[in-house]
Amino acid sequence: MAALSQKHDVFHAIADPTRRKLLKLLADEELSVTVISEQFPISRTAVSKHLRILAEAGLVKERKVGRETRYRLEPTPLIELKQWLSFYERFWDNKLAMLKHYVENEEMSQWSRAERKENDEKK
Amino acid sequence: MAALSQKHDVFHAIADPTRRKLLKLLADEELSVTVISEQFPISRTAVSKHLRILAEAGLVKERKVGRETRYRLEPTPLIELKQWLSFYERFWDNKLAMLKHYVENEEMSQWSRAERKENDEKK
DNA sequence: ATTATACGAAACCATTTGGTTTCATGTCAA
DNA sequence: TTGACATGAAACCAAATGGTTTCGTATAAT
Numbered sequence: 001m002a003a004l005s006q007k008h009d010v011f012h013a014i015a016d017p018t019r020r021k022l023l024k025l026l027a028d029e030e031l032s033v034t035v036i037s038e039q040f041p042i043s044r045t046a047v048s049k050h051l052r053i054l055a056e057a058g059l060v061k062e063r064k065v066g067r068e069t070r071y072r073l074e075p076t077p078l079i080e081l082k083q084w085l086s087f088y089e090r091f092w093d094n095k096l097a098m099l100k101h102y103v104e105n106e107e108m109s110q111w112s113r114a115e116r117k118e119n120d121e122k123k
Numbered sequence: 124m125a126a127l128s129q130k131h132d133v134f135h136a137i138a139d140p141t142r143r144k145l146l147k148l149l150a151d152e153e154l155s156v157t158v159i160s161e162q163f164p165i166s167r168t169a170v171s172k173h174l175r176i177l178a179e180a181g182l183v184k185e186r187k188v189g190r191e192t193r194y195r196l197e198p199t200p201l202i203e204l205k206q207w208l209s210f211y212e213r214f215w216d217n218k219l220a221m222l223k224h225y226v227e228n229e230e231m232s233q234w235s236r237a238e239r240k241e242n243d244e245k246k
Numbered sequence: 247a248t249t250a251t252a253c254g255a256a257a258c259c260a261t262t263t264g265g266t267t268t269c270a271t272g273t274c275a276a
Numbered sequence: 277t278t279g280a281c282a283t284g285a286a287a288c289c290a291a292a293t294g295g296t297t298t299c300g301t302a303t304a305a306t
Contacts, residue, residue, distance in 0.1 A: 015134050015135050015137075016263090020134070033284095044282085045266075045283090045284080046264065046265055046266075067272065067283070069282080069284090082212075085205055087147070088150070088196075088198045088201050089205075092202075141294085156252070156254095157251085165295070166297085168253090169296075175254095189304070190252045190253070190303040
């Protein structure tokens, strides 16, 4: 039921580094295509195409505001990825891997917490 | 440090459904190329190429045994994926998403448990 | 020694991908 | 109303992708 033969699934969508950067960028704010494009060395049209692929995978939502099209992150489809990963976690019984995973998650949490604080203050 | 500009990173490697099926197949057992190929509708050569891509991403290890080449799962690079995902879990504070995530993980755990049991009995 | 098996390398092919430039259209501002 | 801005559509292109078939070579079996 997760992926009903969408043309672009989550796995495909996040395979491209540009699209992963797009997701990160849209995590905090809703942004217009032009503003987003300024962050990338490629053309606005190219960015627009990536955004559509992300939208087809359900990872971003678009909203028309006047002549702008604004995008924001929609993280729910990542659940499918999480679910897929969970199958392999049982093979991580290697102690070193578990430790590495733990440490990296801690680092990541701290950083994310700071990001959220920053985001909350903007509202 | 995670991905030192490998030609094929984890994100790219798991983007293809055939390669995801390969990983699942190799989770339980070490298998030879021919035996693996029998599980797929494509040629042995095509499967072999997919296996090399997975190997380049570090997701499988190969071992020569006589004239055979056997592959097995190497799950550690998936940590990078887990780490990447952890950043977005922060945005799952939507209650429905959390619930969905919880339920699906429970289902998956049960299934994994059954698989593991089956695997243990084979040994 | 000969034959069969397991595999990778190579050449090839169609389709997809990620990018471009150009053009048309809708919306905002003067 | 006239012009500037924001965007998507379309046509195009080179390279990557996912597949094939053919062939060579190493190993195992008879």
